[in-house]
Amino acid sequence: MSDRLPMLLAALGKRLPSERLTTLQQQLHQADGPADEGFHRWAAAQQAAGLAFQLTEMRIAWQQEAPQLPGSALALSLGAVAAAREDTEDEPTELVVSGPTSPAIPVRLTSSVAVDVIRSAREALVIASFAAFGIHEIVSELRAAAARGVHTDLLLEESTSAVRAFGSLGSRVQVWHPTDTSARRSLHAKVIAADRHTALLGSANLTGRALRDNIEVGVILRGSHVGRLVDHLRWLTRPETGLLQAQ
Known part of the structure; x- marks a missing residue:
C-alpha cells in the first residue's frame, strides 16, 4: 500500500x-x-x-x-x-519594537528582525507594506535572496508609490497592487513572511524611520500560523479574487 x-x-x-x-x-x-x-x-x-x-x-x-x-x-x-x-505547540511569538526600548520585557529591534527573516528564506518571500522608502539594507537583502533562488512577492499600496523603493530590483521581484484605487480599500498590512516558517508582523511600514526610529511594535510568528498567513496573502493575488493585480 x-x-x-x-x-x-x-x-x-x-x-x-x-x-x-x-x-x-x-x-x-x-x-x-x-x-x-x-x-x-x-x-x-x-x-x-x-x-x-x-x-x-x-x-x-x-x-x-x-x-x-x-x-x-x-x-x-x-x-x-x-x-x-x-502536543507539539508552535514556537512562542517574540516581541519586536522600533524606537526606544524599555526594561519591561526583552525585545528585538524591527530593523534587525526584518533582515533576519529575509535571510531565513530559502524558497519564497511574501512582503506587504503600505509605504516603503529609505530601506537600502532591505533592498540589498532582497537582491541577495533572489541570487540564491528565492522568489519574492511584494504586495504594495500604489497610492504611496511604495514600489519606487524596490526599483533597482527590476524583475527579481513580483509587485502586486490593489485593483481598487479608491479610498475605500488600502493595502495597509505590514508583513514579511519567509517560506512558511517565519513571519514578522507589526505596525512598521518598510521605511527607514519605521524600522529604526518610530515607536512601533510587532511580533515574530513561527509555525503553522505562518502557512495560513501566506495562504491568505497569496489568495489575495489570485486573478479570480480581483483584489490585487501584478504590475
Whole structure:
C-alpha cells in the first residue's frame, strides 16, 4: 500500500486550523467512501487557496489505495494528527519594537528582525507594506535572496508609490497592487513572511524611520500560523479574487 494517502491526510491536519479541521472530520464522518457525492461537492466548494485541489488529491488517493475505508476512518486519522499537533505547540511569538526600548520585557529591534527573516528564506518571500522608502539594507537583502533562488512577492499600496523603493530590483521581484484605487480599500498590512516558517508582523511600514526610529511594535510568528498567513496573502493575488493585480 502506498503512503500517499497518509501523507495527504497529515498535510491537511497540519494546514487547517482547529475549527476547519473539525469541519473536515464532520464531513468525512458522513461519507460512505471516496465516491461519496456529498463530500465531493463540499470539497469542490472550498475557497481557501489550494484547499479544493488538496482535498481532491486526498480523495483520489483514498479511491486508489483504500477504497474500502469509510470516511469515519479518515476522520479518526485526522483526529490523531490534531492531537499530535496539540502536543507539539508552535514556537512562542517574540516581541519586536522600533524606537526606544524599555526594561519591561526583552525585545528585538524591527530593523534587525526584518533582515533576519529575509535571510531565513530559502524558497519564497511574501512582503506587504503600505509605504516603503529609505530601506537600502532591505533592498540589498532582497537582491541577495533572489541570487540564491528565492522568489519574492511584494504586495504594495500604489497610492504611496511604495514600489519606487524596490526599483533597482527590476524583475527579481513580483509587485502586486490593489485593483481598487479608491479610498475605500488600502493595502495597509505590514508583513514579511519567509517560506512558511517565519513571519514578522507589526505596525512598521518598510521605511527607514519605521524600522529604526518610530515607536512601533510587532511580533515574530513561527509555525503553522505562518502557512495560513501566506495562504491568505497569496489568495489575495489570485486573478479570480480581483483584489490585487501584478504590475
